[in-house]
Amino acid sequence: MPPTIFISAGEASGEHYGALLIAALKKRLAASGQSEQAASFFGMGGERMAAAGLECVVRSEEMAVMGLTEIVRHLPRIWREYRKLKKSIRDRRPSVAVLIDFPEIHFRLAEELHRLGVPVIFFVSPQLWAWKKKRIRLVQKYIDKMLVIFPFEEAFYRERGVEAEFVGHPLAELPLPSISREEFANEIGLNPAKTWIGLLPGSRPKEIGDHLPTILQAADWHFHDCLEHGHPEPQFVLPLAPTLSEAQRAEVKRILANVLTRMAITVRLVDDARATLLHARASVVASGTATVEAALIGNPFVVVYRVSALTFAIAKRVVKVPYVAMANLIAGKRIVPELIQSDFTAENIVQEIERLLPDGAPRQSMMEELARVRGLLGKQPAGGGAIDRVATITLERIGL
Numbered sequence: 446m447p448p449t450i451f452i453s454a455g456e457a458s459g460e461h462y463g464a465l466l467i468a469a470l471k472k473r474l475a476a477s478g479q480s481e482q483a484a485s486f487f488g489m490g491g492e493r494m495a496a497a498g499l500e501c502v503v504r505s506e507e508m509a510v511m512g513l514t515e516i517v518r519h520l521p522r523i524w525r526e527y528r529k530l531k532k533s534i535r536d537r538r539p540s541v542a543v544l545i546d547f548p549e550i551h552f553r554l555a556e557e558l559h560r561l562g563v564p565v566i567f568f569v570s571p572q573l574w575a576w577k578k579k580r581i582r583l584v585q586k587y588i589d590k591m592l593v594i595f596p597f598e599e600a601f602y603r604e605r606g607v608e609a610e611f612v613g614h615p616l617a618e619l620p621l622p623s624i625s626r627e628e629f630a631n632e633i634g635l636n637p638a639k640t641w642i643g644l645l646p647g648s649r650p651k652e653i654g655d656h657l658p659t660i661l662q663a664a665d666w667h668f669h670d671c672l673e674h675g676h677p678e679p680q681f682v683l684p685l686a687p688t689l690s691e692a693q694r695a696e697v698k699r700i701l702a703n704v705l706t707r708m709a710i711t712v713r714l715v716d717d718a719r720a721t722l723l724h725a726r727a728s729v730v731a732s733g734t735a736t737v738e739a740a741l742i743g744n745p746f747v748v749v750y751r752v753s754a755l756t757f758a759i760a761k762r763v764v765k766v767p768y769v770a771m772a773n774l775i776a777g778k779r780i781v782p783e784l785i786q787s788d789f790t791a792e793n794i795v796q797e798i799e800r801l802l803p804d805g806a807p808r809q810s811m812m813e814e815l816a817r818v819r820g821l822l823g824k825q826p827a828g829g830g831a832i833d834r835v836a837t838i839t840l841e842r843i844g845l
Contacts, residue, residue, distance in 0.1 A: 643728030
């Protein structure tokens with residue numbers, strides 16, 4: 446009987462990695478002389494993982510909630526979807542499981558998988574080194590192998606008795622988008638001669654709702670600054686995460702319509718975040734994987750983030766790292782501005798972004814620092830890139 450592989454990802458970046466992993470697994474099976482159907486895949490994912498061949502028991506967009514109070518509010522739905530995943534595991538008894546980030550759900554699933562004797566691979570470490578270090582006991586007990594994408598994480602886990610391996614960062618392997626500025630401009634209706642600013646408010650609906658109005662206010666203020674000083678009018682580009690459902694996309698458009706009626710700016714909605722980061726002069730980016738993408742592409746950016754007052758108060762007590770942005774953590778210093786919670790204001794965004802738009806020392810310094818971060822993340826270990834290495838380890842666990 447062909448082996449079954451359980452793969453689960455709960456948000457945009459992990460869902461992207463999940464789709465690449467399924468493709469890599471199929472490629473390795475074919476290279477070994479076996480049919481792509483030599484293994485079947487089921488679990489949690491979105492459009493990309495489904496297109497790659499995953500049977501989606503649960504859609505990832507149904508689970509993409511962040512923050513203590515946000516999770517509490519959506520708990521009935523999350524619990525219902527979690528039970529569907531758990532039942533599918535019990536009914537199908539997969540040969541191996543790959544859980545990608547998303548620890549709130551995946552640690553619970555790991556416990557069930559471990560109980561059933563299913564080998565558990567965790568790909569993309571939760572930030573236990575920053576907070577919730579007590580959760581290391583869950584990793585020690587239920588995770589067979591932790592595959593990490595930042596070099597410093599391997600030592601953190603090995604020092605605590607966890608089998609861990611740095612496999613490299615998947616985004617560091619990707620070539621720059623091939624679409625030219627002119628092609629991208631024609632595709633989305635922009636003027637290639639004008640300055641573009643990327644607006645990346647996050648991949649989850651709650652993040653977008655919390656961040657987008659303030660980001661748009663900043664964009665409008667900057668637009669009027671340009672008019673007042675006789676500078677060319679900037680244009681604004683907002684990529685939408687592929688994990689957003691049609692209803693969630695409609696909600697983003699509703700927010701835009703409500704806010705933009707009071708503003709002079711126009712905002713183009715696009716599907717390609719990486720092309721946006723490549724061609725934008727600078728960007729405003731919500732803390733998360735998009736900040737790593739911006740660093741790897743070399744786009745100067747400002748980091749923003751806001752959660753509920755209760756979530757922030759709890760986080761302040763337990764977070765033990767000096768920075769929020771991964772680029773700053775990797776660099777070991779503040780190379781990109783972080784506007785978090787009360788510092789996340791339209792006025793502060795304008796002040797920071799306007800330092801990065803013209804040629805000069807602030808822009809040049811950040812680009813040099815981002816290049817250094819890119820060099821650190823681009824150091825792939827022996828044995829191929831990150832996704833290929835994860836595929837190899839997955840198949841080794843089931844003897845293929």
